[in-house]
Amino acid sequence: MLYDKVGGQEGIDKLIDQFYLIMSSDPSAKECYATHAGRDLQESAHKLKFFLSGWLGGPQLYLETFGHPRLRMRHNPFPIGVVEAEQWLYCMKKAMEHSEIPEDLQTQLFDSFLQVAQMLINKRE
Numbered sequence: 001m002l003y004d005k006v007g008g009q010e011g012i013d014k015l016i017d018q019f020y021l022i023m024s025s026d027p028s029a030k031e032c033y034a035t036h037a038g039r040d041l042q043e044s045a046h047k048l049k050f051f052l053s054g055w056l057g058g059p060q061l062y063l064e065t066f067g068h069p070r071l072r073m074r075h076n077p078f079p080i081g082v083v084e085a086e087q088w089l090y091c092m093k094k095a096m097e098h099s100e101i102p103e104d105l106q107t108q109l110f111d112s113f114l115q116v117a118q119m120l121i122n123k124r125e
């Protein structure tokens with residue numbers, strides 16, 4: 001199961017903490033970071049951790065706590081263009097490289113993240 005291969009909830013938590021650390025500090029991600037203006041990043045991280053748990057085949061924490069993810073609808077308030085999507089993926093790639101997730105799995109996960117990120121684009125440049 002993917003959930004186990006990424007190190008279970010502990011692996012997910014580390015990955016997402018790293019992801020948001022990169023997003024909030026790396027100038028190459030500043031437009032993506034800007035979409036989070038006024039949000040509590042701890043809360044954003046918490047939601048993403050819960051979501052990934054279920055998405056990777058672990059406990060359906062997001063569904064049980066917040067209901068159906070409806071990712072496109074929930075991202076509608078935030079302007080997401082190609083730039084923001086690419087930066088999100090850049091942060092995730094860096095965070096995965098920093099993790100202990102096996103390289104082949106990183107590639108597989110990146111492909112899946114790419115598909116979701118593309119679906120979330122709601123703004124034309």
Ligand code: HEM
Nearest residue numbers: 035036039043044047048051074078084085088116117120
């Ligand atoms: C394409 C670039 C993306 C941008 C700019 C973006 C931005 C955001 C922002 C600003 C929030 C609100 C955070 C908050 O309420 O604290 C959010 C929430 C969330 N994002 Fe993204 N996101 C992107 C891609 C993704 C992807 C690829 C996934 C899943 C693989 C994802 C999963 C989530 C989840 C689960 C939430 C919480 C939704 C909620 O309960 O309101 N996002 N995102």
